[in-house]
Amino acid sequence: MMQQFYPQVPHTFRFELNKDMHFSAAHFIPSKDAGKCQQMHGHTYFVNVTIAGNGLDPTGFLIDFKEIKNLVHKKYDHTVLNDHPEFKDMFPTTELLAQQIWQSVQELLNNRTNHPSCLQIIVRETPTSYVVFRPTEEDFR
């Protein structure tokens, strides 16, 4: 898992939640610049989601950890990333996967009355390669 690696995102919210998860998926990057990655191949992706907020729900959760796992793991585990509608017009690179995960997590959070925010997504694609996605203000609009 990623427990040994947590780049901190600066913020002043009262609460911060982190959820680690992993899933297995295949992908290919159909660009001539992608070299061997043009061929279909698989990864065990490791994902860390950082959510923060000032208020909790009546249970005392920013959001249930399980809801985050269900959203990401159920969607992508044992699938081909290229087959997902969000990757119809773009390649499933680590960067764009991290951005897509942020969008789906933030959409889930937007429906909550305590209004938490997703501040960071880390996607590790291989033991030596990972991406950190941090939204800018315009991403929240």
Ligand SMILES: Nc1nc2c(c(=O)[nH]1)N=C([C@H](O)[C@H](O)COP(=O)(O)OP(=O)(O)OP(=O)(O)O)CN2
């Ligand atoms: N900026 C990006 N570069 C690459 C991506 C990506 O998503 N964003 N993806 C790939 C491939 O999908 C590949 O699976 C991962 O590449 P890489 O880390 O180079 O894998 P290696 O195991 O060959 O790396 P080592 O340095 O030998 O550990 C390529 N690039």
Ligand SMILES: [Zn+2]
């Ligand atoms: Zn790959």
